Amino acid sequence: MERVGTHSHIRGLGLDDALEPRATSQGMVGQLKARKAAGVIVKMISAGKIAGRAVLIAGPPSTGKTAIAMGMAQGLGTDVPFTMLAASEIFSLEMSKTEALTQAFRRSIGVRIKEESEIIEGEVVEIQVDRSMTGGSKTGKLTVKTTDMETIYDLGNKMIDSLNKEKVMAGDVITIDKASGRITRLGRSFTRARDYDAMGSDVKFVQCPEGELQKRKEVVHTVSLHEIDVINSRSQGFLALFSGDTGEIKAEVRDQINTKVSEWREEGKAEIVPGVVFIDEVHMLDIECFSFLNRALEDDMAPVVIMATNRGITNIRGTKYKSPHGIPVDLLDRLLIISTKPYEEKEINQILTIRCQEEDVEMTDEAKDLLTKIGVETSLRYSIHLITAANLVARKRKAPAVDVQDIKRVYMLFLDEKRSVQAMKDYQDQYMFNENEGSMAVDTAMEM
Ligand SMILES: Nc1ncnc2c1ncn2[C@@H]1O[C@H](COP(=O)(O)OP(=O)(O)OP(=O)(O)O)[C@@H](O)[C@H]1O
Numbered sequence: 376m377e378r379v380g381t382h383s384h385i386r387g388l389g390l391d392d393a394l395e396p397r398a399t400s401q402g403m404v405g406q407l408k409a410r411k412a413a414g415v416i417v418k419m420i421s422a423g424k425i426a427g428r429a430v431l432i433a434g435p436p437s438t439g440k441t442a443i444a445m446g447m448a449q450g451l452g453t454d455v456p457f458t459m460l461a462a463s464e465i466f467s468l469e470m471s472k473t474e475a476l477t478q479a480f481r482r483s484i485g486v487r488i489k490e491e492s493e494i495i496e497g498e499v500v501e502i503q504v505d506r507s508m509t510g511g512s513k514t515g516k517l518t519v520k521t522t523d524m525e526t527i528y529d530l531g532n533k534m535i536d537s538l539n540k541e542k543v544m545a546g547d548v549i550t551i552d553k554a555s556g557r558i559t560r561l562g563r564s565f566t567r568a569r570d571y572d573a574m575g576s577d578v579k580f581v582q583c584p585e586g587e588l589q590k591r592k593e594v595v596h597t598v599s600l601h602e603i604d605v606i607n608s609r610s611q612g613f614l615a616l617f618s619g620d621t622g623e624i625k626a627e628v629r630d631q632i633n634t635k636v637s638e639w640r641e642e643g644k645a646e647i648v649p650g651v652v653f654i655d656e657v658h659m660l661d662i663e664c665f666s667f668l669n670r671a672l673e674d675d676m677a678p679v680v681i682m683a684t685n686r687g688i689t690n691i692r693g694t695k696y697k698s699p700h701g702i703p704v705d706l707l708d709r710l711l712i713i714s715t716k717p718y719e720e721k722e723i724n725q726i727l728t729i730r731c732q733e734e735d736v737e738m739t740d741e742a743k744d745l746l747t748k749i750g751v752e753t754s755l756r757y758s759i760h761l762i763t764a765a766n767l768v769a770r771k772r773k774a775p776a777v778d779v780q781d782i783k784r785v786y787m788l789f790l791d792e793k794r795s796v797q798a799m800k801d802y803q804d805q806y807m808f809n810e811n812e813g814s815m816a817v818d819t820a821m822e823m
Pocket residue numbers: 381382383385402403404405406434435436437438439440441442443684685726755756759
């Protein structure tokens with residue numbers, strides 16, 4: 376089953392090849408300037424041009440900041456590491472704030488390791504196994520060919536077992552890694568396609584390889600620095616990767632790994648792929664984290680840091696000072712700032728249409744117009760949330776589509792922020808711990 380998440384309709388930034396934003400594309404609507412700016416950054420990251428830079432996406436609530444970051448992640452592709460965290464996540468009891476940030480940073484630096492291996496690649500002509508009389512050891516011969524040559528290899532016990540395990544038959548095209556002896560079946564040779572009628576539809580046909588049987592092949596893996604850290608930091612390091620229980624990693628381990636990776640880079644065995652750390656709700660970081668960021672961005676193996684916030688001028692957490700977005704000015708000075716703006720009615724309507732499709736909800740045009748109006752009056756997010764609820768109500772009355780009456784009903788059932796505030800004011804006396812001036816609770820507390 377596919378789950379529908381808040382941003383599951385976002386499939387990219389919706390830009391064309393010249394990085395110009397299309398009005399509506401890949402699930403993205405409007406917010407053209409911000410999308411274009413985000414696209415330029417994605418382009419620079421993919422080209423490996425920037426590292427250690429930081430970007431701030433700032434704007435009012437529900438104007439698509441998180442959505443744009445998700446679009447950027449998709450634009451980067453799978454090879455560039457992208458780590459996403461909410462600023463509040465780093466305040467955990469298990470590790471210090473700076474350790475949590477360091478881990479997020481190192482998760483976002485990929486190391487592309489190149490390995491050259493010798494392989495034998497060809498089509499199997501014949502496998503011949505001789506069992507000894509005692510049954511213990513097996514010997515055999517494997518005949519493999521390319522379009523240009525044919526060779527017979529002697530087989531030992533181990534190779535015979537792995538040929539059996541892979542169910543290799545004459546007519547298969549295989550590769551054998553010479554160092555490890557690992558056998559991989561690439562598929563069946565086209566020339567043998569007619570020999571077997573009763574083959575499953577999942578059989579893959581490949582060409583018989585050309586040229587030499589023995590080849591050198593380059594294999595590339597990308598792992599993150601964090602993964603290398605974890606594997607090297609504990610005896611059961613590899614398992615810790617799966618359980619997520621990595622704990623704090625010693626500085627010495629990281630130093631050793633950095634040295635090793637630099638060596639690999641010099642020898643041409645590895646390349647660094649700087650990725651992205653996305654810190655959402657960045658105003659939740661405190662002054663220590665901010666100064667850590669200042670410093671960490673200057674490291675020569677730093678990723679690109681993207682942050683998002685909806686705060687205006689507010690307190691910097693952990694100090695009594697105020698600053699724009701709750702971010703100290705020395706850090707702000709290092710940021711490229713992308714700003715998002717509130718949506719217009721038409722854009723809200725389009726986003727709601729996309730969300731209805733994503734959630735598989737049928738809605739009449741009148742209902743959508745009303746929902747759009749609600750979106751303009753309250754917030755985009757509130758109106759998006761009403762889609763599912765209205766759909767449930769419509770289904771309950773067995774209607775084929777969500778209509779105006781369903782929207783009205785859920786609008787009455789669920790308060791938006793403004794009406795909730797009004798309700799607070801109207802009934803303030805009945806809530807606990809109410810600190811509003813002139814309320815009963817405060818008055819009695821003062822008298823006591
Ligand atoms: N331009 C857009 N195109 C399509 N969907 C959008 C767009 N902008 C926002 N959305 C959708 O609207 C909802 C709210 O947007 P989002 O969560 O990105 O807001 P935000 O700016 O991060 O808000 P906050 O400051 O409260 O975190 C999400 O479901 C998001 O996917």
